[in-house]
Amino acid sequence: MIRRIVTIELLELIQEFPVVCLVGPRQVGKTTLAKQLMSELTKDSVYLDLENPRDENKLADPVLFFEANADKCIILDEIQRMKSLFPILRAMVDQSRVPGRFILLGSASPELIRDSSETLAGRIYFKELMPIHILELNKTSSEIDLLMRGGFPNSLMSSSLRSSFRWRESFIQTYVERDLPLLGLPVAPSESRKLLRMLSHLQGQILNYSSLSKSLGVSAPTVKTYLHFLQQAFLIDLLEPFSTNTGKRLVKSPKIYLRDTGLLHALQGVYDYNDLLAHPFAGAIWEGFVIQQIKMILPNNSQMQFYRTSHGAEIDLILSIPNKQSIGVETKLSSAPSLSRGNYEVMNDLELKMLYVVIPGNESYPLKENVHVMGLRIFINHLATQFNQPT
Numbered sequence: 001m002i003r004r005i006v007t008i009e010l011l012e013l014i015q016e017f018p019v020v021c022l023v024g025p026r027q028v029g030k031t032t033l034a035k036q037l038m039s040e041l042t043k044d045s046v047y048l049d050l051e052n053p054r055d056e057n058k059l060a061d062p063v064l065f066f067e068a069n070a071d072k073c074i075i076l077d078e079i080q081r082m083k084s085l086f087p088i089l090r091a092m093v094d095q096s097r098v099p100g101r102f103i104l105l106g107s108a109s110p111e112l113i114r115d116s117s118e119t120l121a122g123r124i125y126f127k128e129l130m131p132i133h134i135l136e137l138n139k140t141s142s143e144i145d146l147l148m149r150g151g152f153p154n155s156l157m158s159s160s161l162r163s164s165f166r167w168r169e170s171f172i173q174t175y176v177e178r179d180l181p182l183l184g185l186p187v188a189p190s191e192s193r194k195l196l197r198m199l200s201h202l203q204g205q206i207l208n209y210s211s212l213s214k215s216l217g218v219s220a221p222t223v224k225t226y227l228h229f230l231q232q233a234f235l236i237d238l239l240e241p242f243s244t245n246t247g248k249r250l251v252k253s254p255k256i257y258l259r260d261t262g263l264l265h266a267l268q269g270v271y272d273y274n275d276l277l278a279h280p281f282a283g284a285i286w287e288g289f290v291i292q293q294i295k296m297i298l299p300n301n302s303q304m305q306f307y308r309t310s311h312g313a314e315i316d317l318i319l320s321i322p323n324k325q326s327i328g329v330e331t332k333l334s335s336a337p338s339l340s341r342g343n344y345e346v347m348n349d350l351e352l353k354m355l356y357v358v359i360p361g362n363e364s365y366p367l368k369e370n371v372h373v374m375g376l377r378i379f380i381n382h383l384a385t386q387f388n389q390p391t
Contacts, residue, residue, distance in 0.1 A: 002136050002153070004033055005297075006129060011040060014073070014100040017125045018093040021079070021104040021116065024129035025234040026179055027171060029153050030105045033129060034075050041100065045073040050081045059085070066092045079104040079113065080183070086119040093123050108183050109232040128234075131260055132156055133296045134377055135384065143360065143377060144273055147289050150262015161272060168266035172196070175235075185229050191216070195226060199236060200258055200267040204284030206308075207238065207256045227256075235259060239291065242307040242318050248349060249310040257288040264288075277333075286333035287316055290358050290376060294319070294329070297384050307350065313342035318350065324386075328355040329379075335361065337373060 013020045014037070022030050031049075038045045046069055048055040058065055062085060066074065070092075079085070089102060106113045110126045131151025134143060141156055149155045149164045152171065158164035176196070177189045185192060198215060207227075209220040216223065230236045238254040258264040264285065265276070276282050294317070295304060302321045307328075308314035317329040328350070330343055337357050347355055347370070355371045362375040374382065 002132060002138060005133060005136055006127065010037060010127060013125050013127065016099055018097055018099060019089060019102045019104060019120055019124040021106060021124055021126045022129055023106045023109060023126055026107040027152050027154060028129055028131055030129050031077055034103060034105055041073055043073055045075060047075040049077045051078050062088050070096060073100050073103060075103045077105040079106045080108050086116050090119050112183050112232045130296050134293050134380055147261055148265060148273055150260040152262065155262050165266060165271060168262050172263060172266060180233060183233055187226065197267050199256060200264045202256050203258060203264060203281055204255055204287045206251060206253050240305050242305040251308040255306055257291065259292055261285055261289045283333050287331040290331045291317060293376065293380055297380065307346050313345040315343060315346045325353050328352045330355060330357045332357055332359050334359060
């Protein structure tokens with residue numbers, strides 16, 4: 001079993017809020033984590049899976065069930081399937097406002113679990129569970145395993161690369177055909193799969209809504225709606241451009257990334273590490289992987305942006321953390337990285353005190369003054385130590 005980094009924070013939240021909602025994509029490990037938490041809670045608990053008809057029948061009269069278990073922590077899995085419960089949860093909490101009354105698990109963002117934020121405002125805390133992080137790996141999985149298979153537990157811990165690849169193909173099919181329509185994506189499954197494949201080929205590229213709309217045969221506003229939905233379903237991320245008064249003409253459109261590289265590889269038919277190294281966009285895939293690993297450990301009030309001028313001077317990532325100096329991060333899928341003139345121009349433009357070049361492996365050495373090469377795990381440990389995150 002992998003002990004997730006978020007466990008300690010969740011136990012603290014359960015001691016503070018009447019309702020804690022753990023959100024994240026299906027199969028990311030929410031149920032497993034919730035059942036682990038049951039043994040660590042300070043009071044008895046009861047677990048209901050709202051996709052199980054037997055458990056659903058127990059809530060035929062939810063008020064009666066909740067009152068009969070008022071002294072327990074009630075865990076409701078796949079809460080997005082019974083949104084009608086939210087007003088009742090509010091009433092139960094207001095009758096007895098004690099911490100840890102309910103733990104909700106949802107396979108969607110708070111925005112897609114409609115009305116929960118409004119109904120339970122001031123009573124609920126949302127926490128996202130992301131795929132397995134590099135700092136959570138046990139001795140049976142490597143950094144390359146995580147890069148190739150992605151962070152979904154069933155994929156990462158499959159007995160072979162072949163079974164992992166099959167699991168990811170099956171997951172994509174199920175997600176496209178069942179989960180996305182259930183969550184409300186207004187597009188046919190065949191079009192959803194086509195859209196995901198197209199987006200997988202845009203990994204790390206500047207997003208062009210007009211080009212996407214022409215390829216899909218829909219309007220640019222419709223494309224924006226689709227992409228916003230996929231963000232809320234935890235499938236993609238948009239990285240916003242840096243904006244500052246440097247006097248330079250900066251790119252103003254975001255970059256797009258599929259969040260899980262394992263799913264991206266399944267969509268593109270990238271089977272193993274050798275396939276990746278031969279892929280024309282291998283660098284962009286590594287870039288997206290590094291960005292997700294960084295995102296998982298950053299404080300909530302941090303900013304992640306990329307910097308690119310119209311003349312091509314760029315740095316992959318600018319990290320802005322309150323009360324700390326901004327740092328630059330450049331990603332290189334190479335054991336012997338080198339930087340471009342444009343990288344150094346950005347350092348001067350933004351007066352960056354440090355630029356980290358993040359590579360695979362366990363190397364760590366200075367490349368030039370204020371430029372340091374670090375293997376990904378070493379760099380993530382370095383950041384986590386700075387932010388007092390578990391390592």
